Amino acid sequence: MLRDGSWLSTIHAATDPAKRDPVQVRVLAYQLQGTGKHAAVSNYRLVTTLLDPRRYPARQLAALYRERWEIESVFAEIKTFQRGPKVVLSSKTPDGVLQQIWAHLLVHHALRELMLRTAATRQLDPDRISFTETLRSARRSVTVTPGGFSP
Numbered sequence: 001m002l003r004d005g006s007w008l009s010t011i012h013a014a015t016d017p018a019k020r021d022p023v024q025v026r027v028l029a030y031q032l033q034g035t036g037k038h039a040a041v042s043n044y045r046l047v048t049t050l051l052d053p054r055r056y057p058a059r060q061l062a063a064l065y066r067e068r069w070e071i072e073s074v075f076a077e078i079k080t081f082q083r084g085p086k087v088v089l090s091s092k093t094p095d096g097v098l099q100q101i102w103a104h105l106l107v108h109h110a111l112r113e114l115m116l117r118t119a120a121t122r123q124l125d126p127d128r129i130s131f132t133e134t135l136r137s138a139r140r141s142v143t144v145t146p147g148g149f150s151p
Helices: 058-082 095-123 131-144
Strands: 007-011 023-033 041-048
Touching: 007 041, 007 095, 023 058, 058 131, 095 131
Parallel strands: none
Antiparallel strands: 007 023, 023 041
C-alpha cells in the first residue's frame, strides 16, 4: 500500500501463460459521484505503469483518466451522431476521403464552439451542454434559415 492509497501489484499478459514475465503496476481505487436525479456513486479501479506516487499522485491520475475518456466521447459524437450510424465516407479517392474527414472535424469544431458560447451565456460548464441537442438545433437552423449558421 502506498501513501496516496494506491498499491503495487503485478499482472501477466495473456501471451505469458507460464507467468514468467510479470509487469509491475500500480492500482488506484476511486469513486465518482454521478449526476442527475439518481446520482449514484460508482467505484473504479485504474491500473497503470506510472508507479511513482509522488510524481503521479492518485488523485491527479484519476482526474486525468476521466478527461481521457472525453476524446472517446468526441469520436462517438462524430461517428455515431454527426455522421450518422452505418454511414461510410463516400469518396473514392484518398484526397476525397481527407476532404470529408476535414469537413466532419470542422463541423464538429463549429458545434463545440456553439456549445461553448451557449454555456458561457448561461454560466454553465460546457460539459453540461448536450452535443446531440446542439446538433439537432444546428440542423434545424440550417434547414429553416439557410446561411444562418456559419462555422
